[in-house]
Amino acid sequence: MKSKGRKWLYIGIPMLAVIAVFGVAGVRYFGARMETDEEVIALPVVAAAPELRNVEHVLRYPGTLVSSETVTIVPKIAGRVETISVSDGQAVRRGDLLIQLEAESAGLQAEQAISAWNAADAQLRKAERGVREAELENAQASLSQAEGDFSVAENNFERSKRLYEAGTIAKAAYEDAENKLSSARTQLENARRSLKMMEEGASSEELDMARANAEAAKAVYELAKLQLDNAQVVSPVAGIIAKVLVDVGNMVGTSTALCAIVQEDPIETCVRIPEKHYADFSAAPGAILIRVFPIAYPNHPPFLGEITSVAPIVDPASRTFEVCADIGNREGLLKPGMYVNTEIVIGIEGNLLMVPDTAVVLRDDRNVVFKVAGARAVQVSVKTGTKADGFTAIEGEITADDTVIILGNAFLADDQIVEVVESR
Numbered sequence: 001m002k003s004k005g006r007k008w009l010y011i012g013i014p015m016l017a018v019i020a021v022f023g024v025a026g027v028r029y030f031g032a033r034m035e036t037d038e039e040v041i042a043l044p045v046v047a048a049a050p051e052l053r054n055v056e057h058v059l060r061y062p063g064t065l066v067s068s069e070t071v072t073i074v075p076k077i078a079g080r081v082e083t084i085s086v087s088d089g090q091a092v093r094r095g096d097l098l099i100q101l102e103a104e105s106a107g108l109q110a111e112q113a114i115s116a117w118n119a120a121d122a123q124l125r126k127a128e129r130g131v132r133e134a135e136l137e138n139a140q141a142s143l144s145q146a147e148g149d150f151s152v153a154e155n156n157f158e159r160s161k162r163l164y165e166a167g168t169i170a171k172a173a174y175e176d177a178e179n180k181l182s183s184a185r186t187q188l189e190n191a192r193r194s195l196k197m198m199e200e201g202a203s204s205e206e207l208d209m210a211r212a213n214a215e216a217a218k219a220v221y222e223l224a225k226l227q228l229d230n231a232q233v234v235s236p237v238a239g240i241i242a243k244v245l246v247d248v249g250n251m252v253g254t255s256t257a258l259c260a261i262v263q264e265d266p267i268e269t270c271v272r273i274p275e276k277h278y279a280d281f282s283a284a285p286g287a288i289l290i291r292v293f294p295i296a297y298p299n300h301p302p303f304l305g306e307i308t309s310v311a312p313i314v315d316p317a318s319r320t321f322e323v324c325a326d327i328g329n330r331e332g333l334l335k336p337g338m339y340v341n342t343e344i345v346i347g348i349e350g351n352l353l354m355v356p357d358t359a360v361v362l363r364d365d366r367n368v369v370f371k372v373a374g375a376r377a378v379q380v381s382v383k384t385g386t387k388a389d390g391f392t393a394i395e396g397e398i399t400a401d402d403t404v405i406i407l408g409n410a411f412l413a414d415d416q417i418v419e420v421v422e423s424r
Contacts, residue, residue, distance in 0.1 A: 042419035045408035047372055050400050053354045055388045057347040063271035065338040068326060069263040071237055075101060076230040078253045081246050088243055091332065092235045099258050103231035110228045113221035120217035124210040139195040146191040153184035239263040266326035267334045271342055275319045280346040281310045290325045291343040294334060303327050303334060354391040359406045360384060369398060370405040370412050372420060377405060379414035
């Protein structure tokens with residue numbers, strides 16, 4: 001009686017395990033094996049194909065968000081504060097108006113400068129275009145008139161000279177005729193010169209001078225326009241107004257702090273890493289990716305960033321070193337002081353052949369995998385490697401085209417008959 005009880009105990013334990021995993025089909029198989037050696041029913045198994053996967057090597061540590069930068073805003077020109085468009089705690093974007101300085105004087109200077117530029121540009125265009133036909137005809141007519149006037153003045157002078165020498169007219173009348181002759185000669189020379197210049201066109205030197213005048217006038221206008229634009233103080237970054245430091249009506253200079261902005265995009269996180277990982281950061285090629293999971297947003301996708309600095313020293317008290325990263329915060333959800341969990345990707349292994357952890361079993365102190373060949377289980381020795389997400393990397397006579405047994409392999413023997421009841 002005692003021996004029969006022991007036999008039932010030994011047989012009952014594995015039978016219960018089979019029932020739990022495979023149900024009645026497993027009982028039929030083992031029952032048939034115990035009843036007769038001739039009748040063999042295939043062992044039901046679950047199988048899957050190996051997968052080629054990329055595996056990240058990730059460090060997971062907590063961190064805290066801090067503002068990446070605090071910007072103090074100062075004006076580029078001196079003036080009186082006319083309006084203030086922001087208040088403490090207000091969110092601003094890059095380019096938003098913060099403070100308007102009085103701009104009446106700068107506006108007048110800009111108007112004068114653009115008028116001078118337009119005039120100089122017109123002179124340049126005229127010199128480059130050359131004289132019109134109507135202007136040439138007018139110059140020719142002016143020359144003919146000057147020649148006639150000179151001839152008359154010359155005749156009057158000769159007559160006045162004879163009369164003066166005869167004592168008929170006063171010296172004043174003679175000198176008046178002489179002055180008129182000189183004036184007529186000057187007008188004649190100017191008329192000839194003007195006609196010649198129109199016929200020849202502007203010289204290269206005159207064109208260069210006109211061009212230089214136009215460029216100088218343009219530069220004066222641009223400077224005046226810049227001064228006018230600088231009267232509007234805009235935000236150079238996106239962030240939060242920490243403090244407005246002036247009031248309306250204050251006179252400010254180019255060194256006066258107007259307000260302070262806490263930059264939040266990107267925002268920074270700093271993480272303490274154990275000393276044993278220091279070499280991982282110097283060995284990682286290129287930028288090191290970091291994923292941030294704020295506890296304030298448990299259902300939000302991770303915020304992404306890159307490591308920007310690694311501390312050059314290790315803290316001897318804590319045996320840790322600090323790494324900092326910039327995290328994109330375009331939505332503005334991340335705030336300084338938030339607690340976050342991080343994943344730092346220090347390396348990636350690519351193209352690994354991986355199987356579910358349950359596919360690897362121990363036989364005679366060796367790791368083996370059973371692959372399905374026809375209706376039989378073939379035992380293959382493998383070398384295991386990286387483990388991730390319930391999968392194990394393997395090396396051996398297994399390919400991605402094979403089918404491996406992932407459940408039902410606990411009692412398998414090499415070359416045993418199997419039936420794949422499920423494929424995953």
